[in-house]
Amino acid sequence: MYDFSKVIEKHVPQAEIDEMFTSIESFSPARKGKPGQRFYLDQSDKRMCFLLYSGTCTIKRNSDSLILSTLRAHSIVGLQDIFHDKSDVQIIANSEIEYRLLSVDELFLHVEDKHLWKNICYMLMLSATRFSEYQKETVGVSNYELICNLLTSLSMESFEIRATTTALEYVQERSLLSRSGIMKTLSSLKAGGYVIIKKGLLIRINSLPKKF
Template structure:
């Protein structure tokens, strides 16, 4: 176990600065903060390495998908991708989170630019937004 602790402390393969990692829940959660030593001991005692490796594979897959859909693309395409992602969220999220907030929480774009683009898409009939909530995506144009 000591070797694993040293590896985790000395390596930055998964994240360069864990203090910059933000995890945001869209549903109520319960959590517990434990020191790394306690977590590693628990994993060893209960032979949870397989579960952790599956979890890390899932996180890596999701991160890879995020990078593919959100890197090196136009602002318009990024907004389209996020509108599609919002459309695939559970009903509670779609009914409580505005399209603008959903996009702004996930990008460094300006509120003005996002609102302008959403308004234009709504006026053009490409999407239906009521009271800020995404109701439906009809067909998004190829270019903005």
């Protein structure tokens, strides 16, 4: 899936990302968030940026409730669609989190003052690379391939998500495929010994055939 924190390239500009987040700490107080807490990027006619310092979140599209991504620290959400009239995503905390919520204008003023545009560019380039990877995994693939890609994504999630989210729920919320079609594929993979699923939870992927 479109995992903002998934390492795709050998080199990730971690130093630049850390510098950006450390700099923002100097003028914006940290806040604590609880599991299930929701955040929106349009507040009082202002576009907002959400900065995640610790914990994990889910990014969901408002228009159809499609889950787009798992968000892990350190990440920024809110710059990818600032030219849209309104943001179409909400952020849902999966765990205890530490975050900061700033208006885009506040962030840009700070970036200009501290000469951090290079850092912002690195973060946006990294996000664009990961979105490209998301498209490869979800666009123009068969329903079976999409289910396999999402099962692989689920296997790499945190223990909390894997222990509380069924394979069916995980795939359906991230693909909008029919429940019956997903269940049929999961049942066939389980019967063939390709995956181990107990009480709906994915325990292990043994192997996933390219065609099924």
